[in-house]
Each structure stands twice: as structure tokens, then as C-alpha cells.
Amino acid sequence: MPGQMHELGVTENIISVTLAKATEAQASRVVQINLVVGELSGFVPDCIQFYFDTLSKDTIAQGAVLHFELVPAQLRCRNCSTVFQPRDTLWSCPECGGRSVEISKGRELYIESLEVE
Amino acid sequence: MKRIEVIQNVLEANEVIARRNLELLNRHNVFAINIMSAPGAGKTSLILHTLRRLKDKLRIAVIEGDVASTVDAEKVQSEAKAVVQINTRNMPESCSLMAAMIESALKDMPLDDIDLILIENLGNLICPSEFALGEHKRVVIASVPEGDDKPIKYPLIFVDADAVVINKIDLLPYVDFDMEAFRRCIEGLNPKAQIFQLSCKTGEGIEKWCSWISEQAKANAAKR
Numbered sequence: 001m002p003g004q005m006h007e008l009g010v011t012e013n014i015i016s017v018t019l020a021k022a023t024e025a026q027a028s029r030v031v032q033i034n035l036v037v038g039e040l041s042g043f044v045p046d047c048i049q050f051y052f053d054t055l056s057k058d059t060i061a062q063g064a065v066l067h068f069e070l071v072p073a074q075l076r077c078r079n080c081s082t083v084f085q086p087r088d089t090l091w092s093c094p095e096c097g098g099r100s101v102e103i104s105k106g107r108e109l110y111i112e113s114l115e116v117e
Numbered sequence: 118m119k120r121i122e123v124i125q126n127v128l129e130a131n132e133v134i135a136r137r138n139l140e141l142l143n144r145h146n147v148f149a150i151n152i153m154s155a156p157g158a159g160k161t162s163l164i165l166h167t168l169r170r171l172k173d174k175l176r177i178a179v180i181e182g183d184v185a186s187t188v189d190a191e192k193v194q195s196e197a198k199a200v201v202q203i204n205t206r207n208m209p210e211s212c213s214l215m216a217a218m219i220e221s222a223l224k225d226m227p228l229d230d231i232d233l234i235l236i237e238n239l240g241n242l243i244c245p246s247e248f249a250l251g252e253h254k255r256v257v258i259a260s261v262p263e264g265d266d267k268p269i270k271y272p273l274i275f276v277d278a279d280a281v282v283i284n285k286i287d288l289l290p291y292v293d294f295d296m297e298a299f300r301r302c303i304e305g306l307n308p309k310a311q312i313f314q315l316s317c318k319t320g321e322g323i324e325k326w327c328s329w330i331s332e333q334a335k336a337n338a339a340k341r
Contacts, residue, residue: 005244025121091306107273110127111127
């Protein structure tokens, strides 16, 4: 059996938050779960989807569509403050060529909203 | 159809437990270091050296994360004050340690008799960067034969590190490893990270690393 990945725990959390919120709203079915996933986060949407299909069985979230909004990486140069999207993994500033950068976007992983009926 | 706004971090469950672990450690005045690296970079070797050099100064325990074996735990058993092995094969996640695993490991530890816990994470440069354990410091080991491009390929784990150890420097004459390029890359990603160059084979540089650990542990204890 292949090793299980950390997306399993993450998917369990997604389902538990979803069920709590949907129950609170007295929904009978979850139609869609809108997730925001940063490009730099170590989470693979396909893997979350795979676990979701199994774990959501026999809950009101069964069959819900997982919608992933992917957030591209955005970096800020510590030298000249240019904000840019890295073109490769070298992460050098397109303005000054500096390699001292901080991540401003791309590490997100959160549930943005649910669509229920 | 109705829309419900949620905006909830999916990792929050882990982070809540990590904060609880940190509070528990602080209550017992225990300093914890999360040691991460690719497989074979030298996590166990560095832990063994650290134990041998510091065991007369600090009471040290080790938490060993390992997918299946107890090989690493057996190696450190004779040197450490306490060893707890976490085998992740039967756990829901097996690519990184997570805060809940540390929480249960801490239950088996005599926390009042310990000053320092070294946590050996699983050999992986991607997944552990997502999971806080409740540690005080995060350390990443890279080794010379892995190549100097590791921070370019796996930037996140280096971005959050408090210290970066470059192990196996005894192999520098035999391998194309550009130390300057590696250091520049780390300094770019994470100017605050301490960088240590050492060899677990020859012992070079180990003393400097051990002094850093004792200083950090002391500084933390002084805060309580």
C-alpha cells in the first residue's frame, strides 16, 4: 500500500468544518466547497479530491464539487521592494536581480465558502 | 442554493494543537527543536553527536519520527534521557510529523526531568514545512552530496528555518557543491537563519552547532 499523504488529515479537516457550517445553516446538502490553495503550499488538489470522495460518503457533503482557486506565488524583493511573480524557482527580482525575497502570496490553504441547499 | 462564507484555515486544527504543545513545554521549561531534512542527510547522526557532546550539560530527550523501523530510536537509546518513537505507518499521515503525534509523544515523557527535546522529523523536504509541532526552533539539514540547489528546489522549508546545517563537508573535495552559492541562496530566502557547516564524520563544526543549541536553550529558560 502506498504511503498516505498529509492531504488525508487536511481533507478530514475540510469535511469537519464543512459539515459543522452546513449543519449550522440547516442545509440538507452541500453542493460546492470553495477552497483557496496557494501555489507554494504543499497541497495537491487531486489528492484532496481523492480523499474527499471517500471520506464524504454518507454525509451531506457526498458528491459536493471541490472548487480550487489557485493563488500564484507572489514575492517581494527585500532590496528594491518590487513585487513580482517568480518565473522559475530561482526567485530573483526582475528589477534589480536581487535574490533576497520574501513570500507575500502563495502559501494559503483555506475554505473560502460553501454552497448549500 | 445558499452561499455560506467560511474563511477558515484548513491547517488550524494542527496549529491549535501545536500551540498547546508549546505551552506545555514552556510550563515544564523544556526547549524543543524540530529537525528536518531529506532522507540520508544526517538527522540521526547529528542528534547522536549532539547527545554525546551535550548530555552532561543538558538532560536531552529525543522524539524519533520514522515510517516503520525503530533503527534510529535504538541508536539514540543509550545516549538520551528518554526516547519516544513515533511510527507513522499506521497513522493517517506518513510524510511529516504533525502536532497531534507530538502531543501524544509528550505524554510519555518525564517533562520535569528534561531540558531539551530533539525531534527527528521524517525524511522529507516538502511536507514538514506545512506543519508546526509546537517546537521553539526549526532546523533544516542539507548535505553536500545532495547538491547546492536544494534551497532553490525546496524554498519553503528554508524560508521558515531558524538554522540551516550543511552536513558532510568532508565530502566537499569530491563533489561539485558551491558553498558560496548555497549560502547566498539561504541568506536571500531567510536572512535570519543561522548557518552551520559541519561533518558528522570528522566532527568538524559540531562544537559550534552544540554551543548554539545550549545558548538557545539557556536563553529560552531565562525567559520563564
